[in-house]
Amino acid sequence: MVARVQPSVAPPMRLASPGAGKLGEVSALDEVGSLQHETLGERVTGELRALLIAGRLAPGEKLSLRRVAEALGVSMMPVREAVSRLAADKALEVLPGRAVRVPVLTLAQFRELTRIRLVVEGFAAEEATKVITDAQIAVVAQHEAAFLAAAKDPPDPAAAVGANRDLHFALYEAAGMPSLIEMISRLWLKAGPILNLDMRHEPRRLDGGSAVVAHAQLLDALRRRDPAAARQALVEDISAAADHIERTARLAE
Amino acid sequence: MVARVQPSVAPPMRLASPGAGKLGEVSALDEVGSLQHETLGERVTGELRALLIAGRLAPGEKLSLRRVAEALGVSMMPVREAVSRLAADKALEVLPGRAVRVPVLTLAQFRELTRIRLVVEGFAAEEATKVITDAQIAVVAQHEAAFLAAAKDPPDPAAAVGANRDLHFALYEAAGMPSLIEMISRLWLKAGPILNLDMRHEPRRLDGGSAVVAHAQLLDALRRRDPAAARQALVEDISAAADHIERTARLAE
DNA sequence: CCAACCTAACTGTGATCACAGATCACGACA
DNA sequence: TGTCGTGATCTGTGATCACAGTTAGGTTGG
Numbered sequence: 001m002v003a004r005v006q007p008s009v010a011p012p013m014r015l016a017s018p019g020a021g022k023l024g025e026v027s028a029l030d031e032v033g034s035l036q037h038e039t040l041g042e043r044v045t046g047e048l049r050a051l052l053i054a055g056r057l058a059p060g061e062k063l064s065l066r067r068v069a070e071a072l073g074v075s076m077m078p079v080r081e082a083v084s085r086l087a088a089d090k091a092l093e094v095l096p097g098r099a100v101r102v103p104v105l106t107l108a109q110f111r112e113l114t115r116i117r118l119v120v121e122g123f124a125a126e127e128a129t130k131v132i133t134d135a136q137i138a139v140v141a142q143h144e145a146a147f148l149a150a151a152k153d154p155p156d157p158a159a160a161v162g163a164n165r166d167l168h169f170a171l172y173e174a175a176g177m178p179s180l181i182e183m184i185s186r187l188w189l190k191a192g193p194i195l196n197l198d199m200r201h202e203p204r205r206l207d208g209g210s211a212v213v214a215h216a217q218l219l220d221a222l223r224r225r226d227p228a229a230a231r232q233a234l235v236e237d238i239s240a241a242a243d244h245i246e247r248t249a250r251l252a253e
Numbered sequence: 254m255v256a257r258v259q260p261s262v263a264p265p266m267r268l269a270s271p272g273a274g275k276l277g278e279v280s281a282l283d284e285v286g287s288l289q290h291e292t293l294g295e296r297v298t299g300e301l302r303a304l305l306i307a308g309r310l311a312p313g314e315k316l317s318l319r320r321v322a323e324a325l326g327v328s329m330m331p332v333r334e335a336v337s338r339l340a341a342d343k344a345l346e347v348l349p350g351r352a353v354r355v356p357v358l359t360l361a362q363f364r365e366l367t368r369i370r371l372v373v374e375g376f377a378a379e380e381a382t383k384v385i386t387d388a389q390i391a392v393v394a395q396h397e398a399a400f401l402a403a404a405k406d407p408p409d410p411a412a413a414v415g416a417n418r419d420l421h422f423a424l425y426e427a428a429g430m431p432s433l434i435e436m437i438s439r440l441w442l443k444a445g446p447i448l449n450l451d452m453r454h455e456p457r458r459l460d461g462g463s464a465v466v467a468h469a470q471l472l473d474a475l476r477r478r479d480p481a482a483a484r485q486a487l488v489e490d491i492s493a494a495a496d497h498i499e500r501t502a503r504l505a506e
Numbered sequence: 507c508c509a510a511c512c513t514a515a516c517t518g519t520g521a522t523c524a525c526a527g528a529t530c531a532c533g534a535c536a
Numbered sequence: 537t538g539t540c541g542t543g544a545t546c547t548g549t550g551a552t553c554a555c556a557g558t559t560a561g562g563t564t565g566g
Contacts, residue, residue: 039518039519039520040519040520041337041519041520045341064546064547064548065547065548066546066547066548074520075520075521075522076520076521076522076548077519077520077521077522078519078520080334080548080549081333081334081337081519083548084294084334084337084338084341085337085338085340085341086341087338088298088337088338088339088341088342089341089342090432090435094548096527096528097526097527097528097529097547097548099528099529099546099547099548100547100548109431109432112430112431112432112433113432115430116430116432116433116436119372119373119376120372120373123372177365177368177369178362178365179343179362179365179366179369179443180365180369182343183369183436183439186436190432292548292549292550293549293550294549294550317516317517317518318517318518319516319517319518327550328550328551328552329518329550329551329552330549330550330551330552331549331550333518333519334549336518347518349557349558350517350518350556350557350558350559351517351518351557351558351559352516352517352518352558353517353518
């Protein structure tokens with residue numbers, strides 16, 4: 001039921017034994033940024049986020065705190081924190097007395113989400129085009145190549161989903177607006193389950209689809225430094241995907 | 254507004270005693286929507302949200318889970334959940350080993366936030382203008398009147414802050430896009446501490462300021478059903494406020 | 507008088523326990 | 537055979553305890 005979450009390997013590092021180093025020597029310790037000290041709850045949050053955005057968790061699927069905790073090898077406490085965060089983003093929802101599940105979007109909700117994505121991600125693409133560097137364009141092109149390869153003869157839906165995500169976010173991050181990235185991530189978190197669950201079930205959509213032409217137009221616009229054209233290409237990419245979802249996926253109500 | 258699915262308001266009704274109604278008759282039980290059962294953690298979250306958006310918590314102010322718990326008369330547990338949610342929205346931040354505090358925005362962060370607000374809230378205003386009803390316009394006008402009254406001779410900063418918030422959200426809600434409202438709420442949550450902390454300290458900004466003329470232009474555009482003009486009025490409102498903050502408030506870095 | 511150390515009181519994080527409510531399946535009654 | 541009641545089992549929520557890490561304050565040594 002919980003799709004067997006694997007804990008993405010815990011960092012198996014051992015801290016230096018006490019008294020191993022000399023005091024007073026300015027070593028490489030100065031360059032280490034007080035190592036992140038990643039909380040267990042944060043790790044669980046990231047794990048669940050990845051699962052959601054990749055469509056590994058289907059809409060309506062119920063999650064159990066205890067099951068997830070056991071699957072990840074942690075206590076129930078960090079899972080509670082992770083679920084609380086994701087529920088605050090409405091990436092998960094806790095029903096009044098029942099369990100916690102991944103939300104099922106109604107048609108109206110999906111359409112609203114798409115409209116917002118058009119505005120926000122379109123803005124991000126426009127701003128990114130204004131300041132993007134050649135190196136960053138090359139990275140985007142690289143992800144596009146990976147996307148094409150994954151869509152080829154033996155289609156690899158999982159790889160295509162990942163490449164598509166990397167491509168979009170490589171573009172958005174070029175805008176240099178962290179809060180905007182965070183906002184778009186939240187949108188993807190909510191739309192991910194339907195979008196990618198579908199792509200997983202219908203790999204035929206990948207080859208010859210509108211995604212490849214939209215991506216090509218996007219890269220062309222980037223190289224010409226044409227913000228309006230970049231936005232237009234992205235709008236077509238999102239719109240085409242949304243249209244396909246509306247036609248094929250089963251949306252509530 | 255937070256995590257739990259809200260069961261459409263709790264009607265204060267008593268269930269019929271067993272055997273009181275005939276079967277087959279559609280009784281009032283069909284209209285009851287499973288009363289709310291608000292969680293303690295949600296209440297704490299709402300409390301902290303209100304404090305943040307009203308500017309009652311200054312940027313950089315440190316919070317202690319135990320102190321907050323004691324102040325609200327609850328255990329530390331609900332506070333942890335509330336802080337986790339707000340930290341996920343970056344409305345609060347938890348420093349590596351220290352305490353949790355309300356974030357201090359850098360100038361760059363504040364400018365980015367303002368740019369995003371211009372896009373998102375401008376979009377909301379435009380969409381709202383297309384479908385707003387006369388009754389909804391009247392509500393907006395009512396809040397504007399309250400704002401004017403609060404800005405008058407004995408300026409009441411707290412009331413002005415509240416009226417300004419109600420005015421904006423009354424407009425945004427007219428667009429009928431719940432996810433958009435939620436997104437804007439998050440933006441206000443992050444910008445609230447500086448914006449309203451300032452307004453609390455500088456009530457002179459209220460009278461004769463640009464807010465009143467921007468609001469007047471907004472209402473005029475609404476009555477003429479001119480989406481572009483409404484967006485323009487809102488853009489000016491936000492920009493003027495942001496300019497004032499940049500000139501007076503102390504922003505980090 | 508200043509600096510450094512060292513102790514004591516805090517911090518958030520995680521685990522464990524207790525509890526009310528909901529779900530589900532089995533069994534009894536009509 | 538269909539339907540309702542009922543108990544076992546599961547759910548999330550909240551409280552309490554334990555712990556590592558940091559901070560601040562007071563004291564001691566120079």
